[in-house]
Amino acid sequence: MDSPTSRVRAAHHARLRVERVHGLIVLAYALGGVCMYFTARSYAMMTEVLPSAVGCTGSPVIAGQIPRLMAGWMILLDYLLIPAFVYVLVAVALQTLIPGIDRGVWIVLLALITTSVNWFGISVTARANFVAVALQFCPGGVRHPGTDALYSARETVR
Numbered sequence: 001m002d003s004p005t006s007r008v009r010a011a012h013h014a015r016l017r018v019e020r021v022h023g024l025i026v027l028a029y030a031l032g033g034v035c036m037y038f039t040a041r042s043y044a045m046m047t048e049v050l051p052s053a054v055g056c057t058g059s060p061v062i063a064g065q066i067p068r069l070m071a072g073w074m075i076l077l078d079y080l081l082i083p084a085f086v087y088v089l090v091a092v093a094l095q096t097l098i099p100g101i102d103r104g105v106w107i108v109l110l111a112l113i114t115t116s117v118n119w120f121g122i123s124v125t126a127r128a129n130f131v132a133v134a135l136q137f138c139p140g141g142v143r144h145p146g147t148d149a150l151y152s153a154r155e156t157v158r
Contacts, residue, residue, distance in 0.1 A: 028089045035082055087111060 091106035117128045 025093060032082075032086060032089065035085070039078055039082065083111075083114065 087107045087110045088103075090110055091103040094106045095101065095103050117125055
């Protein structure tokens with residue numbers, strides 16, 4: 001059963017875990033934002049230079065096989081590493097909020113959710129993105145002792 005004492009104890013432990021990170025969650029979001037900015041900026045610059053290219057890896061405009069190979073690998077790594085980075089960060093945050101579930105389980109679950117949302121096309125993806133952003137602006141939307149600790153991490157624990 002979920003007694004008031006166990007909820008208070010869980011909130012206390014969650015606050016202690018949140019206080020130990022010393023702003024690293026904010027740093028993770030900032031690093032992710034910087035990565036996404038440079039990715040978007042590079043795509044914008046590429047479309048200005050090569051507006052008729054379907055993709056830079058197959059474009060005859062880029063001179064030589066080596067630049068095409070490098071561009072292809074960089075795009076592939078971009079598509080693989082940024083989501084992996086985000087999955088690990090979200091898994092760490094979710095394990096902090098719900099410590100009973102392993103990080104590996106969270107990573108697999110997040111990958112399955114992302115794959116299934118993208119599988120059904122851009123309209124489902126757009127709706128899922130809207131819901132995800134809206135939930136971030138609703139602090140009362142998800143109630144758990146860990147989320148309470150995130151919103152009150154500056155309070156002293158007695």
